[in-house]
Amino acid sequence: MMISVENLSKRYGAVTALDGLTFAIEPGVVGLVGANGAGKSTMIKILLGLLPATTGGARVLGLDVATDGPAIRQRVGYMPEHDCLPADMSATEFVLHMARMSGLPLTAARERTADTLRHVGLYEERYRSMGGYSTGMKQRVKLAQSLVHDPGLLLLDEPTNGLDPAGRDQMLELLRRIGTEFGIPMLVTSHLLGELEQICDHIVVVDGGRLLRSTSTADVTSASRILAIEVDERMDEVGRAMHAAGLLVHPAGRQLEVELVDDSTYDLVLDVVVQLGVGLHRLERRRHRMAEIFRVDPSLDPQSQASASTAGQAAAAALQQQWVTAAQNHRPQESDQPRGGDDEQ
Numbered sequence: 001m002m003i004s005v006e007n008l009s010k011r012y013g014a015v016t017a018l019d020g021l022t023f024a025i026e027p028g029v030v031g032l033v034g035a036n037g038a039g040k041s042t043m044i045k046i047l048l049g050l051l052p053a054t055t056g057g058a059r060v061l062g063l064d065v066a067t068d069g070p071a072i073r074q075r076v077g078y079m080p081e082h083d084c085l086p087a088d089m090s091a092t093e094f095v096l097h098m099a100r101m102s103g104l105p106l107t108a109a110r111e112r113t114a115d116t117l118r119h120v121g122l123y124e125e126r127y128r129s130m131g132g133y134s135t136g137m138k139q140r141v142k143l144a145q146s147l148v149h150d151p152g153l154l155l156l157d158e159p160t161n162g163l164d165p166a167g168r169d170q171m172l173e174l175l176r177r178i179g180t181e182f183g184i185p186m187l188v189t190s191h192l193l194g195e196l197e198q199i200c201d202h203i204v205v206v207d208g209g210r211l212l213r214s215t216s217t218a219d220v221t222s223a224s225r226i227l228a229i230e231v232d233e234r235m236d237e238v239g240r241a242m243h244a245a246g247l248l249v250h251p252a253g254r255q256l257e258v259e260l261v262d263d264s265t266y267d268l269v270l271d272v273v274v275q276l277g278v279g280l281h282r283l284e285r286r287r288h289r290m291a292e293i294f295r296v297d298p299s300l301d302p303q304s305q306a307s308a309s310t311a312g313q314a315a316a317a318a319l320q321q322q323w324v325t326a327a328q329n330h331r332p333q334e335s336d337q338p339r340g341g342d343d344e345q
């Protein structure tokens, strides 16, 4: 197990930063997502053995955070969230210093420093003072110093923070390569679910210090029970005919969405299309979107739901209402007076 956390809580005076978290993650590229203040940095500091938990505990690479902090920090690379680089040092000087601090002999430290800086995409600039670096360059140096001692695990706190969209993409690509090509497991935090979805095998979601989900990305983004259908004309009429055929259908922009019950759903859809003689542009199963993991999971403690998923419940209720309304609007006996041609523009 890469990381296991058991009933972990952390309080700073009256503030509860982490509240009874339990989860376990296998080696891989793992995302820890939550809004600002959700408790991500606190979690990372506890995992490094730098901050004691108030109650509960955690193990990192099999080591106990309460007693094995120094051994954990020797084996783990850490990229802190905030700018922490000395302005008057060059990237080479700084990363070499960090390599020496971790115990590498001088020659090995020099080699590793040059290799690591090249891997993260810093070339001639590495001899210049870091005070003049862009945010993207500083993030690369922070990443390089976390990698230089060849760690068994990386803990990266908001590595895309402050980057523009192109810089974010480059950083995500770099992390993906480090995770897959070099095979270094990592825990990456972000407040942006969409970013982590791109590179992570597993996602842990925290909200207000509580665990909302711990799930594999593949599970969440697997195929849904919804068929998306696009026809070349008369979408409203097609929708009504599908409803008359017993399908649960509703419009979604320029497409119709039909609930997939079993294989016969495909036959019913195709029958309608053939009967009405319209052209079928698209017929495919929708993928789940990662954002759906913010929805309520009934297996979780009810208290965490209340704060966590108001938005999720509202979204689910709105979706339900849409289905009902759409079904009413598609009632066949009203077919001579359809809704005012919406969704056709």
Ligand SMILES: Nc1ncnc2c1ncn2[C@@H]1O[C@H](COP(=O)(O)OP(=O)(O)OP(=O)(O)O)[C@@H](O)[C@H]1O
Binding pocket: 012, 015, 016, 017, 034, 035, 036, 037, 038, 039, 040, 041, 042, 043, 081, 158
């Ligand atoms: N040293 C501290 N003393 C008091 N409260 C703290 C301390 N550190 C963090 N907190 C509080 O604990 C909560 C969790 O903070 P934490 O920094 O872990 O969240 P985060 O998810 O990393 O957010 P961010 O991305 O904004 O850093 C917040 O309410 C924060 O204000």
